[in-house]
Amino acid sequence: xxxxxxxxxxxxxxxxxxxxxxxxxxxxxxxxxxxxxxxxxxxxxxxxxxxxxxxxxxxxxxxxxxxxxxxxxxxxxxxxxxxxxxxxxxxxxxxxxxxxxxxxxxxxxxxxxxxxxxxxxxxxxxxxxxxxxxxxxxxxxxxxxxxxxxxxxxxxxxxxxxxxxxxxxxxxxxxxxxxxxxxxxxxxxxxxxxxxxxxxxxxxxxxxxxxxxxxxxxxxxxx
Amino acid sequence: xxxxxxxxxxxxxxxxxxxxxxxxxxxxxxxxxxxxxxxxxxxxxxxxxxxxxxxxxxxxxxxxxxxxxxxxxxxxxxxxxxxxxxxxxxxxxxxxxxxxxxxxxxxxxxxxxxxxxxxxxxxxxxxxxxxxxxxxxxxxxxxxxxxxxxxxxxxxxxxxxxxxxxxxxxxxxxxxxxxxxxxxxxxxxxxxxxxxxxxxxxxxxxxxxxxxxxxxxxxxxxxxxxxxxxxxxxxxxxxxxxxxxxxxxxxxxxxxxxxxxxxxxxxxxxxxxxxxxxxxxxxxxxxxxxxxxxxxxxxxxx
Numbered sequence: 001x002x003x004x005x006x007x008x009x010x011x012x013x014x015x016x017x018x019x020x021x022x023x024x025x026x027x028x029x030x031x032x033x034x035x036x037x038x039x040x041x042x043x044x045x046x047x048x049x050x051x052x053x054x055x056x057x058x059x060x061x062x063x064x065x066x067x068x069x070x071x072x073x074x075x076x077x078x079x080x081x082x083x084x085x086x087x088x089x090x091x092x093x094x095x096x097x098x099x100x101x102x103x104x105x106x107x108x109x110x111x112x113x114x115x116x117x118x119x120x121x122x123x124x125x126x127x128x129x130x131x132x133x134x135x136x137x138x139x140x141x142x143x144x145x146x147x148x149x150x151x152x153x154x155x156x157x158x159x160x161x162x163x164x165x166x167x168x169x170x171x172x173x174x175x176x177x178x179x180x181x182x183x184x185x186x187x188x189x190x191x192x193x194x195x196x197x198x199x200x201x202x203x204x205x206x207x208x209x210x211x212x213x214x215x216x217x218x219x220x221x222x223x
Numbered sequence: 224x225x226x227x228x229x230x231x232x233x234x235x236x237x238x239x240x241x242x243x244x245x246x247x248x249x250x251x252x253x254x255x256x257x258x259x260x261x262x263x264x265x266x267x268x269x270x271x272x273x274x275x276x277x278x279x280x281x282x283x284x285x286x287x288x289x290x291x292x293x294x295x296x297x298x299x300x301x302x303x304x305x306x307x308x309x310x311x312x313x314x315x316x317x318x319x320x321x322x323x324x325x326x327x328x329x330x331x332x333x334x335x336x337x338x339x340x341x342x343x344x345x346x347x348x349x350x351x352x353x354x355x356x357x358x359x360x361x362x363x364x365x366x367x368x369x370x371x372x373x374x375x376x377x378x379x380x381x382x383x384x385x386x387x388x389x390x391x392x393x394x395x396x397x398x399x400x401x402x403x404x405x406x407x408x409x410x411x412x413x414x415x416x417x418x419x420x421x422x423x424x425x426x427x428x429x430x431x432x433x434x435x436x437x438x439x440x441x442x443x444x445x446x447x448x449x450x451x452x453x454x455x456x457x458x459x460x461x462x463x464x465x466x467x468x469x470x471x472x473x474x475x476x477x478x479x480x481x482x483x484x485x486x487x488x489x490x491x492x493x494x495x496x497x498x499x500x501x502x503x504x505x506x507x508x509x510x511x512x513x514x515x516x517x518x519x520x521x522x523x524x525x
Contacts, residue, residue, distance in 0.1 A: 121274050122313035124300040126327040126373050136326065140317040 003196045006173055007181035014177055015157040018096040022153050026104030034112035051099045060166025063095050087169050095167040100156045104149040111145025112138065144216055155208045158201060224250040224409050225377060229270050229280030235261045242266055242433040251407040255414055255424035263433050264413040268379045272307050273300035284376055306370030306378045310385060312362045314354035320365050321350040327372040337372065344368040360391040380412040396422050456501045463495055474499065
């Protein structure tokens with residue numbers, strides 16, 4: 001029988017977009033948390049780490065409320081930008097970004113923190129600006145952390161279920177990603193289709209993680 | 224050329240210490256801050272480089288004010304034009320030796336000066352290598368060359384040779400001296416190695432507990448303090464052998480066994496296993512030149 005590839009393609013699309021956005025947000029946030037000195041730093045760090053312990057349904061529930069056009073913030077987005085995040089692909093992206101934030105921020109932040117302080121200081125005394133120090137010295141020296149952050153965020157987004165279900169429901173071609181499709185197929189007793197999606201996700205996640213461990217081993221081991 | 228006065232409270236392992244230092248250096252002078260670790264020598268260098276902010280004080284280099292608390296001046300490290308050689312060298316691991324130097328050149332890139340530095344420091348053949356593949360001595364040379372690539376007004380050396388073995392250390396001391404003379408570079412070094420201070424510095428400032436306790440030429444400063452007319456070693460008695468009227472003692476000093484003669488009177492309360500002090504007065508020492516490279520057969524290590 002012919003399987004419907006659409007949920008899988010949607011999953012990959014969601015994971016790719018989410019990872020790209022997370023990279024752009026997560027790296028500056030990690031830099032700020034690693035080197036910034038400000039009050040409430042602990043509070044910001046706790047907020048970033050929240051998705052690690054929070055049931056996805058809790059995050060999904062509050063996002064659903066916040067973005068609903070019946071509430072002030074959702075209405076504001078709808079009226080000003082024409083953005084309706086509830087039950088849309090864009091909404092899934094926002095939810096996934098928030099939900100995978102610690103998986104990007106934590107490895108990059110510890111990458112920054114594990115670099116010897118003298119590297120930054122040497123760069124400054126040699127006349128390199130903060131920006132140049134970041135792009136020419138710090139980021140190239142934490143490549144394994146950047147890679148780990150990106151890959152794990154990607155894999156984690158593939159594996160999302162609760163938050164996606166709350167925010168997106170299960171609209172085919174829009175929000176019905178593979179993990180949701182499995183649930184739907186099982187509910188309608190289509191074990192064969194469920195198995196197809198499940199197996200592809202299983203194989204995909206395994207290969208991604210295998211690649212990470214392989215690359216890390218090469219990066220850390222002897223040349 | 225360099226005028227500095229600074230005060231800063233430091234939290235050290237031995238409690239709070241107030242670093243309170245004033246110093247001046249003329250162009251081309253080699254000045255050393257000497258003292259035990261943890262008394263603020265490195266902090267002093269860091270304040271000059273702009274990496275640490277003093278509580279009070281003023282730092283001026285070549286008539287330019289880099290820091291002045293009362294006037295609220297604090298030039299960022301990027302604008303201070305110092306060549307800082309860190310204790311751990313702080314070479315950029317992602318850049319080759321040449322790129323490490325090149326990034327310090329500023330704009331426009333003066334490739335000829337870069338080549339000159341590579342030649343001068345004898346690291347030309349290492350230019351494509353990554354820092355992690357270099358020996359300690361080689362990394363030290365690269366760090367020094369990189370500091371000079373910046374064309375600094377002031378060279379700051381933070382215990383530059385402390386991580387190296389004796390022979391490499393000696394060789395690099397000569398190197399540092401040669402380079403410093405070549406560029407007539409005003410240099411401020413932190414060290415707790417007396418020999419190093421003696422060989423390299425024009426003037427030395429001895430710091431204890433955050434304060435200057437002595438300053439001047441090394442020979443003046445140390446002549447009454449650490450140099451005396453006798454040698455003194457401490458060792459452990461390994462064996463005692465009676466020998467007619469005297470005793471032959473085998474004493475372990477460091478990792479060598481030394482044999483000396485002792486009289487019965489001296490031996491009265493000394494037993495095997497005791498720790499003893501061996502003292503010799505200055506009037507009858509044997510002084511012999513040590514050949515550093517006796518019949519050097521192996522090719523020189525770079």
